[in-house]
Amino acid sequence: MTRKHAVRAFWLGAACAVAALGLAVAAGAGGKATPQPKNGGTLVIGLAEEPDALDPTLARTFVGRIVFLHMCEKLYDLDAKLHIVPQLAAALPQVSKDKLTYTIKLRSGVKFNDGTPFNAAAVKTSLERHLTLKGSTRASEISPIASVDANGANTVVLHLKTPFSPLTAQLADRAGMVMSPKAIESLGDKFATNPVCVGPFSFKERVAGDHITLVKSNDYYAKAKVHLAQIVFRILTDPNARTQNLRAGDIQVLDRVQSTDVPTLQKTSSVAVIKTPTIGYQGLTLNIGNKNGLLKPYSNVGTPLAKSQFLRTAFDLALDRTAINKVVFNGLNLPDCYPISPVSPWYVTTKGLECKLKADMATAQKLVKASGMQTPIKVTLTIATDPVAARLGQVIQSMVKPAGFDVELKPTEFVASLNAADAGRFDAFNVGWSGRVDPDGNIYGFVTTPGTLNDSGFSDPKLDYILNGARKSVTDKARTTLYTAAMKIIHRQRPLIYLYHPVNYYGVSKKVTGVVVYGDGLIRAYNAGYVG
Numbered sequence: 001m002t003r004k005h006a007v008r009a010f011w012l013g014a015a016c017a018v019a020a021l022g023l024a025v026a027a028g029a030g031g032k033a034t035p036q037p038k039n040g041g042t043l044v045i046g047l048a049e050e051p052d053a054l055d056p057t058l059a060r061t062f063v064g065r066i067v068f069l070h071m072c073e074k075l076y077d078l079d080a081k082l083h084i085v086p087q088l089a090a091a092l093p094q095v096s097k098d099k100l101t102y103t104i105k106l107r108s109g110v111k112f113n114d115g116t117p118f119n120a121a122a123v124k125t126s127l128e129r130h131l132t133l134k135g136s137t138r139a140s141e142i143s144p145i146a147s148v149d150a151n152g153a154n155t156v157v158l159h160l161k162t163p164f165s166p167l168t169a170q171l172a173d174r175a176g177m178v179m180s181p182k183a184i185e186s187l188g189d190k191f192a193t194n195p196v197c198v199g200p201f202s203f204k205e206r207v208a209g210d211h212i213t214l215v216k217s218n219d220y221y222a223k224a225k226v227h228l229a230q231i232v233f234r235i236l237t238d239p240n241a242r243t244q245n246l247r248a249g250d251i252q253v254l255d256r257v258q259s260t261d262v263p264t265l266q267k268t269s270s271v272a273v274i275k276t277p278t279i280g281y282q283g284l285t286l287n288i289g290n291k292n293g294l295l296k297p298y299s300n301v302g303t304p305l306a307k308s309q310f311l312r313t314a315f316d317l318a319l320d321r322t323a324i325n326k327v328v329f330n331g332l333n334l335p336d337c338y339p340i341s342p343v344s345p346w347y348v349t350t351k352g353l354e355c356k357l358k359a360d361m362a363t364a365q366k367l368v369k370a371s372g373m374q375t376p377i378k379v380t381l382t383i384a385t386d387p388v389a390a391r392l393g394q395v396i397q398s399m400v401k402p403a404g405f406d407v408e409l410k411p412t413e414f415v416a417s418l419n420a421a422d423a424g425r426f427d428a429f430n431v432g433w434s435g436r437v438d439p440d441g442n443i444y445g446f447v448t449t450p451g452t453l454n455d456s457g458f459s460d461p462k463l464d465y466i467l468n469g470a471r472k473s474v475t476d477k478a479r480t481t482l483y484t485a486a487m488k489i490i491h492r493q494r495p496l497i498y499l500y501h502p503v504n505y506y507g508v509s510k511k512v513t514g515v516v517v518y519g520d521g522l523i524r525a526y527n528a529g530y531v532g
Contacts, residue, residue: 042229043230044251047236047255048063048386051064051066058192062522071201073178074088080518100163103151106155113180113219114219116182126177127148140451141445146160165440211233236251237413239257252512253509253512253515254506255506265507269510276517276521278502279501281338288495290457294457301457310367314365314371320399338498350484365404381393381409443467470483504517
């Protein structure tokens with residue numbers, strides 16, 4: 001199947017999925033009018049990985065964002081169609097003519113979960129922390145902010161160094177989460193041990209490797225819409241265990257059903273399955289210049305893949321994305337070569353760009369031979385510890401072997417693998433990104449020299465210039481042109497090798513109503529409850 005035909009088939013499936021999801025949300029699990037949820041009870045959600053620090057400034061994991069949705073609200077949020085809407089803000093920003101001043105009106109009468117008032121001073125404190133705290137993964141996301149003013153209790157004014165088109169989108173994610181100043185002052189960089197924000201639930205406890213417990217907040221401004229007494233996020237990294245726990249009733253929501261279990265759950269009468277095409281991607285990050293650690297001066301690490309873009313190209317061309325999707329994922333995902341998903345309106349930026357979904361072994365072998373490197377060329381690939389990751393790793397291992405690569409698989413616990421990647425202790429890392437509504441969020445942090453997610457240690461002044469230009473551009477046409485140019489460089493240099501866009505499946509007990517998932521792939525259960 002060509003990329004064009006794959007995308008067309010995907011869009012047909014996506015349209016059906018969105019329609020089905022809309023019916024599921026509107027009609028409830030039984031296909032009738034949504035029953036009113038009862039108050040009380042504990043909802044258990046089985047997470048596929050363990051979240052990292054529950055600190056909006058430092059966090060970077062996908063599953064962490066699921067937990068944050070239930071306890072840390074943002075200035076802005078997304079609706080079911082991925083439109084940006086106010087959350088703690090009262091309205092979308094008022095932007096000055098020169099695009100350098102953003103004025104944000106805030107909700108009034110809102111409290112943090114420690115009872116202290118939410119106000120403009122609190123927003124200023126959180127934004128300044130995002131910008132300045134050591135190790136912040138938010139810093140590059142909002143780096144154009146020069147200063148923040150609190151204008152009275154309910155107005156925040158952001159002054160920018162340069163125009164920054166993605167700003168509102170960034171404030172609809174972790175950069176827009178507002179933390180209690182009292183908790184920040186008390187805990188400092190240990191905020192994650194007892195995080196306090198505005199949210200429908202408040203943090204109760206965390207047992208590493210086992211669970212995170214949130215309880216209903218008495219201070220939440222919309223607590224009448226919150227029905228559950230508590231939510232427990234159980235860490236179940238084995239996908240087989242997650243499925244068994246859902247079928248047994250030990251959990252009520254399953255985060256990302258593995259592809260081989262989708263047919264089984266679709267036939268299980270007590271379970272509803274939600275299908276969601278996402279704006280994220282999965283792929284391989286290659287260590288090129290991360291010799292001393294993230295954001296430290298980059299210098300080539302000296303491995304064969306780091307030294308030669310032609311070997312990186314050969315490794316890529318030896319991969320058959322269509323076969324990977326079929327063998328590992330039962331054909332349920334969308335193979336691709338770029339970080340922008342067909343779900344995104346920015347997918348137009350990839351139009352006309354080269355993408356080989358099938359392997360081109362002849363060219364891969366020629367590139368390896370021309371490199372002069374002695375074969376087999378050894379590569380250590382860091383993967384997750386679950387069976388699906390093992391299967392993917394084994395498929396990659398076998399695919400690239402005829403091209404002259406000898407891949408050693410290194411299964412590693414997820415948070416440990418992120419820490420190792422930040423420190424530069426890897427050759428290649430199978431990792432993905434849950435996606436953002438603005439393309440800047442899928443690209444900038446990973447491939448620019450100052451990017452706070454640039455574990456590859458990749459640095460290209462021309463790419464930096466283009467992506468900074470895209471941030472400053474105020475028209476979609478100009479930004480589209482720049483992102484297309486950027487992706488050509490990324491595809492040629494290959495600091496990352498993109499493999500596919502996930503189409504996620506989630507299992508939900510039919511005893512529960514009100515659980516929804518949007519195109520960002522995040523489980524939203526804050527208004528869920530038990531029925532019957």
